[in-house]
């Protein structure tokens with residue numbers, strides 16, 4: 001089958017890895033690039049050998065492009081996604097799906113009305129490590145999962161990032177910035193959530209930048225920087241998650257899953273690889289489980305490749321719009337619950353994404369529900 005023709009909107013930092021990895025996948029080809037800053041699009045086109053540099057409007061209207069890869073900043077994710085869908089194009093976006101739940105809902109509804117597909121990053125859960133972890137659960141090696149923990153804690157980004165302001169604005173903070181990786185990984189292993197609750201904090205209302213070139217400037221913090229959340233999954237399992245920009249040091253794991261017959265140690269969900277360990281009820285120690293799947297290196301784009309294959313095969317993409325909306329709702333849910341002092345009942349759900357089979361296919365390196 002002919003590869004799906006993709007046009008990129010947003011040629012900033014993250015676009016490089018998508019452009020670099022594109023040749024690994026045969027289910028899509030990148031035909032054109034656009035950016036509100038045309039110079040950036042021209043630079044990336046030249047570096048990666050893309051023939052067509054278009055304006056954003058031209059790319060959205062272009063008859064050849066079937067799918068828009070939306071790599072713009074979160075604040076314009078919804079605007080670009082809605083414009084592309086209106087023009088009859090499928091959309092795959094970087095995380096998060098959108099800033100508000102309302103925007104996220106509009107994107108899913110418009111796609112449905114138009115018979116188009118929406119997919120969204122992160123796709124790290126399709127990497128070798130997280131597929132291996134998922135396969136251990138599916139094989140029953142830890143029995144029934146009954147709880148989980150997930151921790152993403154650091155001291156923020158004003159000490160190294162060249163322009164760290166956006167991390168502390170509404171729609172960012174540690175949960176909206178990093179939560180998608182951790183929550184998507186949890187849903188991949190535990191299934192959808194039925195309710196969440198949490199408490200949020202803000203250790204510093206003002207933070208001073210020490211990285212160049214803005215050293216000395218101060219940032220007024222407009223979003224919680226400490227979010228301690230609890231998740232009740234539909235399955236009956238529960239999880240605790242902490243995301244923090246207020247923590248200097250810790251010795252907590254990325255993710256662990258605890259089952260009726262053992263425990264599972266899962267590596268960084270912001271990576272495609274990493275070590276997975278399992279320890280059964282009677283085991284004396286943790287056992288390393290080598291990855292039985294491909295994509296253990298930086299395979300960003302595998303979610304897009306799977307979505308392009310899904311379009312060609314008439315199936316649901318793994319990194320689906322439903323999954324990313326569910327994750328967006330959980331992130332809002334923690335903040336809502338903290339403000340109101342109550343649990344937030346989830347209104348959305350999603351199915352666990354189809355696990356990969358071990359055999360690699362030519363187009364995506366994933367194999368599944370054909």
Ligand SMILES: NC(=O)c1ccc[n+]([C@@H]2O[C@H](COP(=O)([O-])OP(=O)(O)OC[C@H]3O[C@@H](n4cnc5c(N)ncnc54)[C@H](O)[C@@H]3O)[C@@H](O)[C@H]2O)c1
Pocket residue numbers: 009010011012013014015034035036037040056071072073074076094095096
């Ligand atoms: N940089 C990373 O390491 C990283 C990692 C994971 C995910 N992401 C996600 O990727 C997305 C982009 O991040 P980035 O780091 O590449 O940001 P960036 O600021 O480097 O690039 C964003 C690009 O979008 C363009 N843009 C902004 N508004 C636009 C509009 N209205 N129309 C067209 N183009 C527009 C900008 O000119 C810029 O070139 C974000 O959603 C981010 O969460 C980034």
